Amino acid sequence: MSDLETFRSETKAWLEANCPAEMREPARDEADIYWGGRKATFSSDAQKQWFEVCRDKGYTVPAWPTEYGGAGLAPAEAKVLRQEMAAIGARPPLSSFGIWMLGPALLKFGTEEQKKHFLTQIARGEIRWCQGYSEPGSGSDLVSMQTFGEDKGDSWTVNGQKIWTSYADHADWIFCLVRTNKDDKYQGITFMLFDMESKGVSTKPILLISGSSPFCETFFDDVSVPKSYGENIPGYVGEINRGWDVAKYLLGHEREMISGMGGGEHTAAIGAAMNRHSAKTGDELDPMLRGDLAMFDVDALAFTAMSEKFMDEMKAGKGHPAQPNMMKYVGTELNKRRHELMMTTSGSRSLEWESEETSGGKPSKNWLRTKANSIEGGTSEVMLNVISKRILDLPGA
Amino acid sequence: MPLFHNEDQAMLADTARQFMAEEGNTTKQLRHWRDRDCPDGFGHAIWKQMGELGFTGILVSEDDGGLGMGHVEAGIVLEEIGRNLTPSPFLTSSVLAATALGKGSNDLRGRYLPGLILGESVYAVAVDETAKHRPEKITTKAEKSGNGFKLTGKKSFVVQGASADMLVVAARTSGSDGDDDGITLFAVPKDAANMSQEPVRLVDSSVASHVTFDGVDLDGDAVIGEVDGGREVLNAMLNAGRIGAAAEGVGVASGAMDMTTDYLKQRKQFGKLIGEFQALQHRAAHLYSEVEIARAVTIKAQQLLDAESENADLMISVAKAKVAKAAGLSVKEGVQMHGGIGMTDEYDIGLYMKRDRALQEFLGDAYYHAGRVAELSGY
Numbered sequence: 001m002s003d004l005e006t007f008r009s010e011t012k013a014w015l016e017a018n019c020p021a022e023m024r025e026p027a028r029d030e031a032d033i034y035w036g037g038r039k040a041t042f043s044s045d046a047q048k049q050w051f052e053v054c055r056d057k058g059y060t061v062p063a064w065p066t067e068y069g070g071a072g073l074a075p076a077e078a079k080v081l082r083q084e085m086a087a088i089g090a091r092p093p094l095s096s097f098g099i100w101m102l103g104p105a106l107l108k109f110g111t112e113e114q115k116k117h118f119l120t121q122i123a124r125g126e127i128r129w130c131q132g133y134s135e136p137g138s139g140s141d142l143v144s145m146q147t148f149g150e151d152k153g154d155s156w157t158v159n160g161q162k163i164w165t166s167y168a169d170h171a172d173w174i175f176c177l178v179r180t181n182k183d184d185k186y187q188g189i190t191f192m193l194f195d196m197e198s199k200g201v202s203t204k205p206i207l208l209i210s211g212s213s214p215f216c217e218t219f220f221d222d223v224s225v226p227k228s229y230g231e232n233i234p235g236y237v238g239e240i241n242r243g244w245d246v247a248k249y250l251l252g253h254e255r256e257m258i259s260g261m262g263g264g265e266h267t268a269a270i271g272a273a274m275n276r277h278s279a280k281t282g283d284e285l286d287p288m289l290r291g292d293l294a295m296f297d298v299d300a301l302a303f304t305a306m307s308e309k310f311m312d313e314m315k316a317g318k319g320h321p322a323q324p325n326m327m328k329y330v331g332t333e334l335n336k337r338r339h340e341l342m343m344t345t346s347g348s349r350s351l352e353w354e355s356e357e358t359s360g361g362k363p364s365k366n367w368l369r370t371k372a373n374s375i376e377g378g379t380s381e382v383m384l385n386v387i388s389k390r391i392l393d394l395p396g397a
Numbered sequence: 398m399p400l401f402h403n404e405d406q407a408m409l410a411d412t413a414r415q416f417m418a419e420e421g422n423t424t425k426q427l428r429h430w431r432d433r434d435c436p437d438g439f440g441h442a443i444w445k446q447m448g449e450l451g452f453t454g455i456l457v458s459e460d461d462g463g464l465g466m467g468h469v470e471a472g473i474v475l476e477e478i479g480r481n482l483t484p485s486p487f488l489t490s491s492v493l494a495a496t497a498l499g500k501g502s503n504d505l506r507g508r509y510l511p512g513l514i515l516g517e518s519v520y521a522v523a524v525d526e527t528a529k530h531r532p533e534k535i536t537t538k539a540e541k542s543g544n545g546f547k548l549t550g551k552k553s554f555v556v557q558g559a560s561a562d563m564l565v566v567a568a569r570t571s572g573s574d575g576d577d578d579g580i581t582l583f584a585v586p587k588d589a590a591n592m593s594q595e596p597v598r599l600v601d602s603s604v605a606s607h608v609t610f611d612g613v614d615l616d617g618d619a620v621i622g623e624v625d626g627g628r629e630v631l632n633a634m635l636n637a638g639r640i641g642a643a644a645e646g647v648g649v650a651s652g653a654m655d656m657t658t659d660y661l662k663q664r665k666q667f668g669k670l671i672g673e674f675q676a677l678q679h680r681a682a683h684l685y686s687e688v689e690i691a692r693a694v695t696i697k698a699q700q701l702l703d704a705e706s707e708n709a710d711l712m713i714s715v716a717k718a719k720v721a722k723a724a725g726l727s728v729k730e731g732v733q734m735h736g737g738i739g740m741t742d743e744y745d746i747g748l749y750m751k752r753d754r755a756l757q758e759f760l761g762d763a764y765y766h767a768g769r770v771a772e773l774s775g776y
């Protein structure tokens with residue numbers, strides 16, 4: 001047996017022994033997702049148990065080095081773990097912006113001490129992070145952002161406003177783009193890290209069309225941000241005034257993560273499930289709808305192959321560096337289409353906003369939530385702009 | 398196995414890319430033969446050259462004198478064929494017929510494979526009986542007669558049928574029209590008595606035949622595989638051909654896309670390069686995404702087929718359908734974004750559109766394969 005096959009059988013056995021049955025069901029809502037952090041509570045014993053065994057084995061971040069709380073798995077091993085987890089439908093033990101976004105940026109740009117300090121906290125689910133990028137006047141044109149940090153020697157005094165800050169009201173710390181030089185648009189931004197409990201930080205939730213308030217307006221009123229949290233632990237990532245490089249690198253990872261929200265490598269075909277669903281409610285699939293479902297399944301299954309290829313190429317350092325933009329564009333458009341088809345298949349039942357049958361209007365709320373997929377982390381139009389410019393090398397883009 | 402080419406495969410791709418670009422380009426092949434009204438629709442010289450390079454026997458086992466490679470490797474050659482629109486018997490002979498023959502007797506393999514490997518023989522495949530791909534329904538009959546069979550029926554749109562030294566024919570030996578069982582595959586030599594062909598030129602300048610079997614006598618040793626158990630050989634042959642056609646389609650899609658993005662960087666209107674217009678940029682970027690996905694699912698399906706995975710059938714249909722959509726988009730956007738020049742015979746972009754149309758129909762279009770995806774998924 002090859003080493004990888006040995007690893008596969010060990011992984012299977014480990015998952016069998018350690019992943020509670022309840023954690024093998026798809027997450028139904030927010031409460032089923034464990035985000036970690038100082039304010040976190042577990043929604044069930046199974047959730048707690050699953051998180052703790054994974055944390056102790058480094059499986060909250062399997063591919064990170066062991067000295068930062070990961071399991072140090074090689075790309076091929078990490079792929080096997082993903083496949084085996086998918087095979088039993090295991091939920092991620094910990095979800096977090098720290099894992100998806102800040103972590104990769106720190107791994108690339110952080111100092112050794114910074115990595116030890118912050119990455120370990122992320123891996124162990126101790127600190128929950130939020131992302132302070134967008135501002136009221138700066139969305140797609142992010143680099144025009146104005147939140148300003150005045151240099152006070154050992155610290156900055158930060159003033160300004162962020163918007164659409166996901167989970168700002170639940171987060172412990174923020175990674176935040178702050179202008180530190182007003183004369184240089186691209187080389188005048190610093191990528192700062194600070195505690196959301198700092199004096200002068202306040203948040204105000206915004207209600208979404210889906211009925212929930214997962215994001216906030218975030219205000220900074222004379223917030224003091226230290227330049228250092230200890231020896232070789234700067235309060236910013238990369239260099240002062242060079243935060244835009246970090247910001248862009250992080251966006252690549254964010255886009256990769258969002259592209260997988262419809263399932264990524266495991267994007268499911270939905271036709272069979274929709275057919276069963278119709279049969280159960282006494283309906284028959286409309287033949288025209290069946291055709292659309294089949295065409296959707298073709299696209300969805302083809303995208304699973306694309307996701308697998310994308311991951312394989314990234315890990316081997318082969319893919320185009322701008323490829324996450326393509327993945328994000330296609331993945332989010334597919335996810336929107338999936339929910340449109342699910343709504344249509346369920347008919348009027350899917351309109352119910354609070355009924356028990358729909359567990360509180362889940363179909364419609366989830367459907368509405370997917371509409372944000374092609375906006376958050378950069379809109380589809382912006383993704384197409386980036387593909388044109390960086391991959392196709394089209395002029396003037 | 399990662400979803401990209403390993404070193405050996407990358408080397409093969411380099412060889413194939415260079416060879417097809419130099420020898421298989423439209424000036425030397427497609428236009429050359431088309432403008433001379435060549436009855437074969439392809440040149441025999443390039444077929445021999447492919448034999449010298451070993452391409453012809455890529456799917457033939459080493460025991461039989463071939464390279465014993467898989468569908469990933471065959472796909473590498475086909476992608477370059479697609480990119481250069483190189484007309485050749487590769488898909489019909491080296492992919493479809495070779496797959497069927499690989500399941501045949503020692504005698505059949507000895508009779509037909511050496512000529513194929515040398516790039517001397519051409520073989521065609523006669524399955525469909527109507528203008529659409531419907532391999533479920535085979536009515537051509539082969540009735541027992543003496544020690545052999547008597548073949549009666551009609552096959553339509555047999556690609557390169559009239560150029561072929563032998564036709565692989567799917568016929569019914571028992572059961573009724575829609576049955577899975579009762580199918581047998583035969584190797585029918587071109588000079589068989591009572592077989593007639595009516596060749597027609599197609600939109601992409603290839604030539605297909607309507608073939609009539611009017612009581613063709615066949616020996617028992619013309620049978621490929623088992624009598625009445627031919628569905629298995631037929632399916633293996635179709636799987637190989639479908640994923641092969643998908644790989645060629647990826648080449649067509651990429652070739653057309655590259656031509657188009659190049660044009661966006663050259664053509665000026667309103668004092669600007671047309672590639673500066675965002676309306677065109679977004680369409681080009683969307684097209685790029687679709688073509689990348691088509692390529693990814695094609696490699697996935699090739700690997701699954703090579704690994705004899707039970708998932709191969711499904712992913713082959715996904716690939717054939719996805720490629721059809723992506724390549725269809727590529728050639729249509731290609732012609733449109735070229736403007737008037739895209740409609741001229743002088744420019745190759747229209748040739749891509751024609752080849753794509755023929756590949757769409759070959760072994761099942763996007764609708765056929767999406768339908769198959771639904772059936773295989775249980776709805």
Ligand SMILES: Cc1cc2nc3c(=O)[nH]c(=O)nc-3n(C[C@H](O)[C@H](O)[C@H](O)COP(=O)(O)OP(=O)(O)OC[C@H]3O[C@@H](n4cnc5c(N)ncnc54)[C@H](O)[C@@H]3O)c2cc1C
Pocket residue numbers: 130131132133134135138139140141163164165166167215372375376377378379380381382385
């Ligand atoms: C659910 C959700 C969560 C989010 N979470 C966070 C978060 O945690 N932190 C954070 O910082 N931000 C977050 N965002 C903000 C998100 O990144 C922005 O909404 C996004 O970048 C778009 O900016 P905007 O809303 O200002 O839209 P605009 O930039 O004003 O765009 C409006 C429209 O114009 C189009 N457009 C703009 N520029 C161009 C162009 N050059 N070419 C073509 N079309 C163009 C856009 O595509 C869009 O259709 C979140 C957003 C959502 C919906």
